Amino acid sequence: MVTNCTKIRFFSLAEAGITNTSVWPPGSTEPFYISKDECQNRGFWDKTSNGGWERLTFKIFNKYINSNTTVVDFGTWIGPTLLYHGQYSLRSFGMEADPIAFAVAEFNVELNRKLRPNSWAGRVTVDSGCISTPEDVGNITMRAGGNAGKSMSHINKNVGGRVKWNVRCYTLPDIFENYWGIRRPYIDVFIKIDVESYECKLVPSFYDWLKDEQYLPKMYISFHPQIESCNDDEFEGVLKFLRLYDHVRIEGDRKDWQIQNATVTVQDLKGMLKSEVIVYQNHHAVWEGCPQTEMRCTGGLGD
Numbered sequence: 001m002v003t004n005c006t007k008i009r010f011f012s013l014a015e016a017g018i019t020n021t022s023v024w025p026p027g028s029t030e031p032f033y034i035s036k037d038e039c040q041n042r043g044f045w046d047k048t049s050n051g052g053w054e055r056l057t058f059k060i061f062n063k064y065i066n067s068n069t070t071v072v073d074f075g076t077w078i079g080p081t082l083l084y085h086g087q088y089s090l091r092s093f094g095m096e097a098d099p100i101a102f103a104v105a106e107f108n109v110e111l112n113r114k115l116r117p118n119s120w121a122g123r124v125t126v127d128s129g130c131i132s133t134p135e136d137v138g139n140i141t142m143r144a145g146g147n148a149g150k151s152m153s154h155i156n157k158n159v160g161g162r163v164k165w166n167v168r169c170y171t172l173p174d175i176f177e178n179y180w181g182i183r184r185p186y187i188d189v190f191i192k193i194d195v196e197s198y199e200c201k202l203v204p205s206f207y208d209w210l211k212d213e214q215y216l217p218k219m220y221i222s223f224h225p226q227i228e229s230c231n232d233d234e235f236e237g238v239l240k241f242l243r244l245y246d247h248v249r250i251e252g253d254r255k256d257w258q259i260q261n262a263t264v265t266v267q268d269l270k271g272m273l274k275s276e277v278i279v280y281q282n283h284h285a286v287w288e289g290c291p292q293t294e295m296r297c298t299g300g301l302g303d
Contacts, residue, residue, distance in 0.1 A: 236266055
């Protein structure tokens with residue numbers, strides 16, 4: 001099954017079969033093309049178009065991404081988020097470490113480039129690899145609890161997995177400067193981070209990279225239940241990084257956490273990091289209630 005899924009990149013469009021789909025809510029973006037072979041994720045695209053997968057994620061994209069925003073999306077899995085925000089961002093870059101998921105994401109991106117020439121698809125890129133701390137740069141073992149391609153692959157050495165493979169890892173600054181050409185200042189850059197329990201190591205490593213920057217990228221970080229196994233030093237590193245930002249949004253983007261308060265402790269952090277965290281600066285444009293169809297309008301909160 002793994003071999004068949006990997007070979008999807010070599011199929012012609014006619015052999016693989018294609019269809020188009022959209023993301024909930026209807027009309028938020030135009031339909032995009034995908035392979036009919038969902039690579040062990042049968043029914044996923046129907047679920048997504050009906051609003052059954054990560055509604056909050058797409059709402060956050062609508063709020064924090066506009067036509068001036070460069071988006072970095074890792075792990076991008078088979079491409080649902082990349083093919084969504086790629087329609088209205090300035091540029092969208094995806095990174096996926098699972099070779100099976102990457103094959104599908106790459107196929108879907110190339111499909112839209114071929115069938116939608118001179119469109120948004122030309123601004124979307126997906127690459128194979130992983131983002132890591134400086135200590136983990138190079139080839140590292142990645143694991144999947146079930147089959148590869150199922151969205152739960154990880155590089156956390158403390159979490160098991162019966163399927164393993166090697167993947168090339170890079171630091172985010174290296175990818176920005178030497179591969180994708182994302183240059184300082186990071187005035188309007190949005191980074192989506194979904195690294196399946198590696199976040200306690202990765203997020204603290206961003207501190208040295210960004211501590212002296214006047215303009216920080218917006219970040220949407222998914223924290224997974226496995227962070228309970230992180231040690232206090234790692235949580236201290238996460239807290240130190242989060243304090244670089246003017247705004248730390250929690251509870252489904254409903255609450256601004258006053259993390260600059262000196263009384264916030266590691267124990268507080270452990271209690272608050274239940275799921276997603278959004279961080280941004282006062283200079284960022286934030287589109288409160290702006291409909292998706294108006295994402296290319298100018299102005300916004302924080303200008």
